[in-house]
Amino acid sequence: MTIVRSLGAGSGLDSAALVQALVQAQREPIQKLLDQRAARVEARISGLGQFRAALDALNNALGQRVASGSLAPLPRVSDPTVLSLRLDPGVTLAPRPIEVLSLARAQLLTSTPVADPSAPVGEGQLLIRFGRVAGQGAPEGFEAASLPDLLVAIGPDRVGLAGIRDAINDAAALAGAPLRAELATDPAGTRLVLRGEAGAANGFLVEASGDAALQAFAFTESSPGLARAVAAADAELRLDGLTIRRTSNEIADLLPGVRLSLLRAAPGTVVTVQADRSTAELSQVVRDVAGALNELIAIGRELTRTGVGGGAPGALVADSTARRVVQGLSSLTTRALVAGAGPNSLAALGVTTTREGTLTVNEGVLAQAVTDHPAAVEAIIGALAAPAGLFSAGSPLRQMGQQLRDAVQGRLGQPGALQREAQDIARQRQQLDQRMARTEASLVRQFQLLDTRVGESRTIEAALKLQIDLWRRER
Structure with a gap:
């Protein structure tokens, strides 16, 4: 049994209930104020989140539409x-x-097929000269290009067609030459294939020196060992x-x-x-933007309504950030979004703000704008969808979304006003709990002393009563 529950054992009073009632009487008004503050903070966080979600949805939809290329020519x-x-x-x-x-075609040379591509071919050098090669089969003339010649050494470590292929590719990669060697196998055998880059000036001759067997891989007017399957040509x-x-x-x-x-x-x-460009698509995007902005303005006004004239006030009635965003949305039509001559704002496209603060589209002005200045219309929509970058804050809509986000989450690692208020409420709740614990302990001590004194008084009273009863019987 706790100390509080043991109270009243001597006095007969329900001291435990009395202590709890006194503590609750002190806690309740403060707790109620803290609960009300917490409810307002939660409502503002929820309202800002709702407003930001709607704004982010518009930003994402605009960004996707621009990225899809539907506005571009x-x-x-x-x-x-x-x-x-x-x-x-x-x-x-x-x-x-x-x-x-x-x-445009790339020159393609092929060797005679062999049954065993690993059979030794010989040693020596291949000199590859780049330029215009006349004719379609064997070379009928040559005009050197500005590319340097490529010298390929065929040593004892370069065995068979695979060795020649690797030697050519290694030398070409080292020199940055426009040439590639491959092996092609079909039922007739395996061939060495040399492929250049497209363009008539990227043809090439192959001069062989060293072992006589290497002449099978030459391609000159006097020694056309390789066959030309495709001649280099320009488009x-x-x-x-x-x-x-x-x-x-x-x-x-x-x-x-x-x-x-x-x-x-x-x-x-x-x-x-x-x-x-599709003028119909551009016009529809402008209408869609105006409609989406109207929906955002309606959400913002509902959240920031004052409640004057009946009805409860909105969750963000006292939130300055939400009010600034609503005002920014209503005035967005007159804001210059692009530079240069021609239309530079939504108002120039026929989107204007009425006296009631909603947006309307003048179809005549819009039709004229998309017909006379389609590039400007595309640029304006693109500016509304522009994402934030390292040196740019992004479009006005994205800046508004960031303002709502900062109001809840804070900025640059620092807590926002709502976060600070929520932290202050939590701190005051903790302090209230500590203070009430001290108050309860103090009341328990006081009622323990009272209980002791009352118990002692009742003991004395009982003894006196007994003594008086004895005196009466003796008489």
């Missing part, structure tokens, strides 16, 4: 089997006619009637901001390429 090719088209961000392209006359195409040559089938320097990939030669077939 759409590349179109009349025959995608002939070539494909890629664009740098924001680039548009008026219709242009292209005729692919031939593709050739006709643009606007002008014939153009390139060393690669990947062409990025013909049209500004445009990358062409040639897929097949189609002489006589004119392919039209172009890229333009």
Whole structure:
């Protein structure tokens, strides 16, 4: 039995209940105030979290829409089997006619097949000279390029076709030469295959010296031991009637901001390429943004309502951060989002704020903007979706989201106001518990003393009563 429960043993009073009632009477008003403060803090944290979640959802949706490329110019090719088209961000392209006359090819040489690729071939050197090699089969002429010659030593450690292959690849890798050696096996045997890079100037001759067997791997006018399966060639195409040559089938320097990939030669077939924005898609995105902002404003106003005129106040009625964000959302239409001439704000796209603080879209202004300034419309939407970076705070919407996050979680490792208040409430609860424990202990001591005194008095009273009774019987 505890001390409190033993109270009243001498006096007969329910001192334990009395102590608990006195302690509870002191605790209850303070506890009630702390509970009310804690409930307000939790409501504000919950409200800020709800507001931030809605804002983050808009930011994520905008970011995904921009990243998907749905706002960017759409590349179109009349025959995608002939070539494909890629664009740098924001680039548009008026219709242009292209005729692919031939593709760029890399020279390919093959040796005579052998049954045993590990059989020794001989020792010596292979000198590989890069340039234009005339003809389609055996070399019919040569024009050296600016690339340095590649000297390949075939020593005793380079056995068979595999040894020659490895020697060529090692030397090419060391010199950075555009050449690759491989082995190809079919029912006829194993061949050494030499492959260069695309472009007529990337052909090559192979001169062999040393053991006579190495002549089987030469490729010159006088000693065509290797067979030419593919001759090196440039890509050739006709643009606007002008014939153009390139060393690669990947062409990025013909049209500004445009990358062409040639897929097949189609002489006589004119392919039209172009890229333009979808005005319908741009218009719908602007409408969607206005609608989403209206929903955010409605959420913010519900959370910050004052309760004047009936109804309970919102959870964030006293939260300055939430009020600033609501004001920022309402005034976002007039904020300049991009630099340069042309439309630079949502208001210039027809999105304006009414007297009630909601956003509305003027369809006439929007239609004119997406028709006359599609790039500016795309830039404005992109600015609204811009993420934060090392040297940038991100779009206004992302900055507002960060403000709501900082209000709850704090900034730069420091607790926010709500965190500090929650910590202060927890500290005051602990102090209240400690103070009530001390009060209870003090009351227990006082009632123990009272109980002792009352018990002693009753003992004396009983003794006196007994003595008086004895006196009466004696009389």
